[in-house]
Amino acid sequence: MKMEVHIVSREVIKPSSPEVQLKKPYKLSLFDQLTPTTYSTVIFFYRMHDVNSDDITRAKIDRYKKSLSETLNIFYHLSGRVKGNLFIDSFNEGVPYIEAQVNCRLSDFLKHNEIESLNRFLPRQPFTKEAMEAPPLALQFNVFTCGGLAIAGAASHKIVDGATSKALFSTWASISRGDGDDIKQPDFEQASLFFPPRDSIPQSHLSLMETLWFTEGNYITRRFVFNAKAIATFKAMAIAGKPGVKTSRIQALTCFIWKSFIAASRAALDSPKPSILVEAVDLRSRTKPPMSYDSTGNAFWWATAFVNPMGTKTQLPELVETLNAATALYETDYTQTLQGEDGFETMSEYCNQLEELFSLEKPDIFAFTCWSYLGFTETNFGWGEPFWVALMGKVGPAFRNLTVLIETRDGRGIEAWITLDEKRMAILERDPEFLAFASPNPRIVLAGIAVTILSSTRILTWDSLSKCQEFIGFQSLLYELELHVYRPGISAKSAAIDQKDESLPKASSRASSLRIPLSKNPTNPIFFCSKSYPTAPLNPAIVNPFFSAQPSLQKTYLLQPNNLPKIIPQPRSKSTSAPSLHKSSVIERARGVMAVGGGELRQWVDKRMKDSYPVEVAERMLLLGFETWT
Structure with missing residues (x-):
């Protein structure tokens, strides 16, 4: 469609x-x-x-x-x-x-x-x-x-x-x-x-700035996601064998991408041009005295790093050193020379140097800017935080190579929105070294969040829960559960506590609930939490806003934002007679329940499983939810 x-x-x-x-x-x-x-x-x-x-x-x-x-x-x-x-x-x-x-x-x-x-x-x-x-x-x-x-x-x-x-x-x-x-x-x-304005700016300076921002070409924008493990690897590689060198995770990632751009330029051109990285540097905290962070306008300028693509200093550690030296310039008195009425002279010298460089040979310019500190992923107009923040599709026909870095929703990974000319982008998208760390435009999954409290019996729909007063506190519950991560296992009581996964978010001290991601894709989580194990109790202060009003709901919920009819949960029967049981899989039962819009999910519990689903079953249940919704 x-x-x-x-x-x-x-x-x-x-x-x-x-x-x-x-x-x-x-x-x-x-x-x-x-x-x-x-x-x-x-x-x-x-x-x-x-x-x-x-x-x-x-x-x-x-x-x-x-x-x-x-x-x-x-x-x-x-x-x-x-x-x-x-x-x-x-x-x-x-x-x-x-x-x-x-x-x-x-x-x-x-x-x-x-x-x-x-x-x-x-x-x-x-x-x-x-x-x-x-x-x-x-x-x-x-x-x-x-x-x-x-x-x-x-x-x-x-x-x-x-x-x-x-x-x-x-x-x-x-x-x-x-x-x-x-x-x-x-x-x-x-x-x-x-940074006082001038009554008139030399046309040569304005033309130079347009050259830095715009050049005719067929530019393509692509989204690549780097997880926390990849970024940590770049940082370790950047400082390996250099005990005195320090760098940030953003600088390390920036230089890895720059390194890939240089490789693409070498592959695309018979005679590669000099490579210039320009990175936006916020000057507010670097002026004397420091400016207010709430000051408006463009209070940034570009740190400029230069390398010869055919030289020897194009490996990650050398590129990091080059960029660190460029950004460190703004930590010196140089920033102060940009201030006041005399600042225009410093700026004119900067422009003159670039004009001289451009007159000899037009270099490749790659601009980088980091949006990971802007808090866009927390922008709540009153209907919750965004589950995804995107930037753009295709830029205009005259632009420049630009990379914008923004944090993923969990705050640990980075989305790199890369705009390159068509030829270099085609090479980058086939670069095995780059793709070993970058995930090209991974799918954004909106729904299929399954929240399961073990000892479960019911499936409810998102539609039905959205009509309940208790739904108000559900989003905060999900947020809290996301902070508590342990490895899944048949015996959640032991394996979940003892086997931690460093690649996943750290547990928080704010609660002690148990979250087990049962999908290899971190954007497709299924949440398991237990109220019965003393080693991992749910924090009542977190759970009560959602569950306290209806104790009968303290079971299991598979939430799907679909249009299934509203379901009114019924209390479990108090009949002491043995239920009529027949052999069937959890998946078959879940499929039947979803088909009618809700009902009993589990009619008995195998104590040998310690009241926990096997990982494979839970994953299949989640996929069933996706299929039903989509």
Whole structure:
């Protein structure tokens, strides 16, 4: 089935307070002036937590729009327009807002997960040259037929960097869910005071910046996921045999990817060009005195690392040393030379050096930026945190090689969104060394979360539980259970406690429940927890918000977000007569239960199994759930 996104409405959202019009113009900083106008994008995907209805969806949209209008009272400069590359005013111009309907379920989209199709959710084309007067912010609210949501934002890099995006979305989400704790009060003046704008910027500098950002070509964006074990391996390789060398996991991963780019360039070109890595460095904590982290605008610049692709310093340890030296420059007095009225001279020297390099031979430029500190995976507008954060589909026809790093939902892995020219990307996607650590666009699994409390008898559907008052606390229960990881085994009492897996998240001291992932793919977990083993009790403070109101439900639940009819759990029969039993497998029983929408799952317990399913059976049950739902 071809996915289609139909535009339902277009409008402009403006600040709700008329006092915004009295604000003085927002001054650009020197870095704002040098940065081209182009949109960076982000898409937040939310699963359906409620019974799908037009009324509930409409309520979410109304809350979203109202909170946006209130947020623009704070971030009013995003509602204005840039004038003459000097300042922003006309704050009543507003933010373009689009509502769209997607003609499929969210699960259908995730089955295919075609990166290029992500652009259909976006209000603007990502990383394309735009007019300077383009709106600083644009938004699109996409609704799937199941009630799932894809909320997309496009922010102009002319005035919005990573820290500004973090403050914006954190504040907006906080207002939307009625929580004032995360509302930021941005500082609109610091950036222009530390890095004063110029009345006019030399055209040569502006042309150079456009060259750094844009070059004609056929660029392709792909998503690769690196797990915690792979990243730890890169870090160990980077410092092996170098006792005095330190590096971060992000720097190690960045240099591994850079190393793969260099290899692709050697394979693609008869005569490889010099290779330059430019990495975005936030200057807020590096200025003297340090700037506020809530200061707005582009308070970053590029650390520049250079290597000869045909030289000897293209192995991971050498690349890490080269990049560390480039970023360390901003820890010195060099950052201070960028500040104040004299900062323009330092910036001019930087531009002149790059122009000289480009005049000799056009190098390969690979830009990197890290979004793993922005907290996008925690953006909660009032209907839970996103289960996936995506960036973009295909960039414009004129761009550059760019890699954006963002954390996976568990916070341990990294998704690398890599944009390369077509020829290099084709080589990278066949590179065995790269693919030994990188998972190309692994499937995002929305549902099939099975939460099992041993001694189980019932299967309930997601649809039925969403109608229960106790469902409110279920999401926090899942979050807590995810923190407690042990190896599965027939005897959960012993094997689960004794055999830890270092590749999985560490257990937390906040509770002592037992979580056993029964799928090799960490995005397809099945949760087993026990209330009977004294070595792994469920913490009542965590469980009670969901289970306390209905003790009869303290059994087993296989939760599936499907449209099966509502089930009213019935208490177990107190009859003392022997039940009528026949030999059948758990899988057959589960299939029959799902077919009718709920009922008894287990009618007897084999004590030799210590009331625990074998791993293979549990995995098959989970797959059955996936098949039933999809």
